[in-house]
Amino acid sequence: MILLLKTHAFLMILALCIMLAGGIIARFMKKKIWWLKVHRSLGITGAIFFIVAILAIVLQITLTEREHFRIIHSWIGFVAFVFAMLTPTLGILQLRVRSMTVRLRSFHRWSGRIALCLMLINVFLGLSMMGFI
Numbered sequence: 001m002i003l004l005l006k007t008h009a010f011l012m013i014l015a016l017c018i019m020l021a022g023g024i025i026a027r028f029m030k031k032k033i034w035w036l037k038v039h040r041s042l043g044i045t046g047a048i049f050f051i052v053a054i055l056a057i058v059l060q061i062t063l064t065e066r067e068h069f070r071i072i073h074s075w076i077g078f079v080a081f082v083f084a085m086l087t088p089t090l091g092i093l094q095l096r097v098r099s100m101t102v103r104l105r106s107f108h109r110w111s112g113r114i115a116l117c118l119m120l121i122n123v124f125l126g127l128s129m130m131g132f133i
Contacts, residue, residue, distance in 0.1 A: 004060035009126060011053035016119045019046035019084065023112055043088045043112075050084050050119075073125045080118035087112040 022042030029035040054077070061068055069075060090111055094104035127133045 004056045004063075005130070008053050008057040008060065009130065011049050011056065012119070012126065013123055015046045015049035015053060015084075016116070016123055018042050018049060019112075019119070020116055022046060023116060026112075040088075040091065043091060047084055047088050050081060054081060071129075073122060073129060076118055076122045076125065080115055080122055083111050083115035083118060087115050 019042065022039050025035055025042065026039045029038075058068070069078070087108060090104050090108035094101050094108055097104065124133060
């Protein structure tokens with residue numbers, strides 16, 4: 001069982017780092033011709049790692065017959081998950097729905113920032129709960 005918990009922690013840290021790299025590229029590398037492809041790839045990859053991390057901890061909690069959403073870490077994680085899934089969705093939509101590009105771009109940026117902040121807070125909470133901090 002502890003393997004699933006460690007897998008969850010590792011994948012969440014990896015998802016945070018990948019998504020943060022995507023945000024940094026979007027912020028500082030826009031003059032490069034490749035920035036959008038790399039930004040998009042990192043955002044989607046980070047979201048996939050996030051999904052797998054969530055699946056690992058849901059399986060862990062289910063197998064140990066514990067209650068879901070019993071601690072603040074899980075609630076913050078849920079909200080971070082929503083924003084982490086919303087961000088690439090908005091990014092893709094802003095490129096496909098040209099009439100909404102400007103409005104969606106702002107929502108995309110802010111949902112990404114919120115997702116990253118919540119993920120960072122939650123990684124520290126989780127590492128604290130595990131005794132690493």
